[in-house]
Amino acid sequence: MTVAGAAEPLLDVRHLRQVFPAARRSMFGAAQTIKAVDDVSLTIRSGEVVGLVGESGSGKTTLGRAILRLIEPTSGSVWFDGVDITRLPARAMRALRKDMQIVFQDPYASLNPRMTVGAILAQALSLHGLAPGAEREPRIVDLLQRVGLSAAQMRRYPHEFSGGQRQRIGIARALAVRPRLLVADEPVSALDVSIQAQVLNLLQDLQRELGLALLFIAHDLGVVEYLSDRVIVLYLGRIMEVAPARDLYANPRHPYTQALLAAIPQPDPIRRGRPAPLRGDQPSPLAPPSGCVFRTRCPIATAECAAVVPPLERYAPDHYKACIRQ
């Protein structure tokens, strides 16, 4: 085991694959598989915010869970602070969970309705033997205040809170154990617009205050841009482009990234009426296209795109794209 130096990434995902079995078409048909995540490599530095963007079926949620080993990856490795966690025995993995936490999309489904908020936070602490005895209550009060709730609210149940407040509780629970990496899986998608901004600002404040590494998963480039240092664009289980946030928006190199950006409705009626950037639907993940998985919807695809899987090539420092045409 090595201790990671400052230059080494906190999280280093190497050639991760996550394959799920799919139902057979018939009794005699061949077993089918879905490659939810296909040969994905990425790194997150300590204190860095990485946005992971993809539409439904891109594998973004699966990737987030495989990174935390909430599901067992099919192949590849996930190095956290110099340790390959895919090979850790269960006991060591449990101890490491303190360092890696997750916030889910639906705060209501992920909070036990029969427990008070205080009990939910106390459970998170006691699981890892943190803040025992008399330290516990002040710690819970501090957590609630950090996420913008009050000490008095610790005796309430999840249903007594609004959606935005519940997401604050989910964040408080994740942060209770002082993780070094937080995976936030669409944490604001279920919230009202006016509440989304509050929760995004809170996440940004806490990330900076605590120096967290944050993997922010979203289906929307708009939300991710404003939080992230770097952004990864995923399509059908593969990385299409990785770039510093500013670069990606100013100078997207992959046709899929360009389409994702062009598809976001802009709150500006003068610019209305732009044609939809992509035709057709995403192909079934059961039968992804050969070569570049995006080629069937790509406006600039050629015959060659069907033949080769485009490697993720460096375009500029920190900017990579998987496209042989650009």
Add this chain to the structure above:
Amino acid sequence: MVPDRRGPAHPPSVNMPPYPRARSVPLVAIEDLRVEFAADGGAVTAVDGLSLTIERGETLAVVGESGSGKSVTALALLRLLPQPNGRVSGGRICLEGVDLAAISAAEMRRVRGVEIGMIFQEPMTSLNPVLSVGEQIAERLRVHAGLGRRAAFARAVELLDRVRIPEPARRAAGFAHQLSGGMRQRVMIAIALACGPKLLIADEPTTALDVTIQAQILELLRQLQTELGMAILFITHDLGVVAELADRVIVMYAGRAVEEAPVQPLFAAPRMPYTQALLRSIPRMDPAGQTRTRLEAIRGSMPDARKLPAGCSFHPRCPAAEAACVATIPAYEEIAPGHRVRCRRWRELPHPGAIGAAFGANFAAAAGAG
């Protein structure tokens, strides 16, 4: 392609009283609508004194967050309020001058089948999983247009073609679960438009879709409106989508209209602090080189409908609120033709140059291009 929708396939209604055809009568006129829901310890007001009109061929967007009353308004218009708890407790809803509360249940079914089409957020829950997609469209045509089985199915295939579904004949024989989310929503649009409605009610029709598919559906709705000329009542929480589609916009908050205007003034010069705050809280892509800024969040949360704040419902969250805002519900004042605001301070508050600045690059680019 689809024949003229007013052709012989759609015999004129015999059950409905003749509509007044005067140009002055709007397609939809809602006057002082009040909707209540029975709840523990009394009634909750979901819509409070809403008035609006929709002209023929116009797209009116109703924007609001959860609890604003936007969807309840559509349900009241369709006479589909959840029973037994929901009821219209005041006001009138007229379609081409006919009070919809005064017609029979059978006539109302006809209005819902022929005059008004509807699409919702989750097409899967509105589609029948055991009937082929073509049968479901054909059913609408058999019931409301009196077509025979064969003719109805043939027209269903034409409608699938009209909503740009590839291989419409093959798709018509397929089932909803075989379709993607975007294709399902196209099928719902085909059903909604089957009898050539004058009004399409679209309640968050793209909210559950991926952005690239959302862009396709918005484009389709725009094209269909040009081709067919129906009015659209578009209900959404997304101001980006509003900017793409609406002619006029009504912003609702806690059951009341708080601002309405033609789409350009609403985005260029919103006057209600809530509208301004909503626009500022949207994460949007900064033009290159511009410093990344914090999102301007609206403090607090949506009020509980059972205990709405006194006076202006937005006052507890409003940065410009003062004592007088708590005392009375502000009047809904017309400040320019077609531009109404429910804020007693609209005159004195700074003109939202901040919003102009946020959109400055966009507007400049658009002006330069135009």
